[in-house]
């Protein structure tokens with residue numbers, strides 16, 4: 001059946017793992033898009049086109065395993081690796097998050113050109129699948145930097161479709177974006193401008209995109225641009241955060257913290273270069289150095305879940321996070337006090353437990369499209385949580401007024417902000433948390449999704 005609404009993204013809503021007996025376990029993912037799609041109802045005939053991301057996924061596709069409403073593309077593993085690890089995560093992600101160490105990188109030579117060809121093939125596979133599955137006049141919502149060329153390619157195949165593209169990342173400033181070779185920069189922008197409408201998480205990223213278009217391709221043509229600040233899903237989070245497994249994890253965390261009078265600084269991230277976890281640890285160390293009164297009285301709960309471990313720079317960063325955490329513990333720890341509790345095993349129930357009991361949440365990315373942790377913590381916090389927030393996170397536009405705002409590079413400033421947040425009186429913390437929760441839930445995922453669908457029709 002041809003689909004009237006399609007979503008396309010690299011990472012889809014399901015993943016498979018092979019069981020011993022040759023059948024497959026299906027794991028459903030969460031996230032804004034999944035709950036957004038649920039808004040249009042199970043009978044709407046929507047289709048989610050995504051990529052197989054592992055050998056087990058590819059095997060499941062080959063054996064005909066398919067979840068209703070999901071089409072997983074079995075793209076050659078080497079092509080996918082070059083497109084995803086090579087271009088999407090090592091070039092486009094780096095450009096939009098300003099992650100290059102520019103004296104030595106980037107190097108756009110033959111290796112890059114080879115990977116770029118894979119990125120084109122990967123995008124073409126999506127465009128062809130979407131063209132084949134879409135009903136006449138269907139709405140297609142393409143997601144993120146992995147699929148920047150899809151709108152233009154799809155437009156060439158199917159002129160009848162209404163095509164949207166949404167960027168979940170920041171957008172690079174013009175001078176940084178122009179590190180890309182001119183022909184590549186043009187191709188990327190033309191690819192996206194093939195859409196009827198482009199969506200961004202904040203005005204700042206939309207403006208940066210328009211500035212790049214003006215500088216590189218002379219403007220945005222007829223493509224409309226909109227801002228949709230994805231919010232937290234309050235109903236889901238509040239219900240999920242009060243199930244038994246979360247209560248159990250709260251009890252376990254309290255035991256690790258050791259003593260009800262101890263304050264907690266919580267962070268929850270993918271172990272991601274842009275999340276600035278190492279500087280966050282340095283700031284916490286400086287707090288303990290500059291303000292010895294906090295020793296034994298505060299614990300930093302840092303959840304840093306492994307991410308993109310195919311890339312050496314991510315593996316090195318993961319090791320550095322563990323090294324710095326260990327170093328703080330061996331410098332300051334005492335028999336009854338572990339200053340940093342680092343957990344690396346992804347456990348959503350434990351993340352929610354930490355959200356509920358946090359006195360301070362540390363969200364200090366170098367740069368972040370939105371940052372949903374900053375929006376989720378105030379929604380589930382039991383007694384109010386002070387938010388230390390980077391001004392470079394998209395969430396700053398909506399939450400800045402009630403957060404303790406930091407420049408993410410300023411470790412001394414971040415240490416001072418942690419102190420301010422830890423000292424915030426309980427009633428002020430509770431008041432701010434209420435206002436933060438209201439701002440954080442202004443555009444829940446379902447509405448976020450429907451808004452984009454409606455805007456495509458305008």
Ligand code: G6P
Pocket residue numbers: 011144168169307308
């Ligand atoms: C960011 C991107 C998403 C991506 C997610 C996890 O939020 O905007 O598109 O899915 O990171 O990264 P991964 O590489 O594991 O899919």
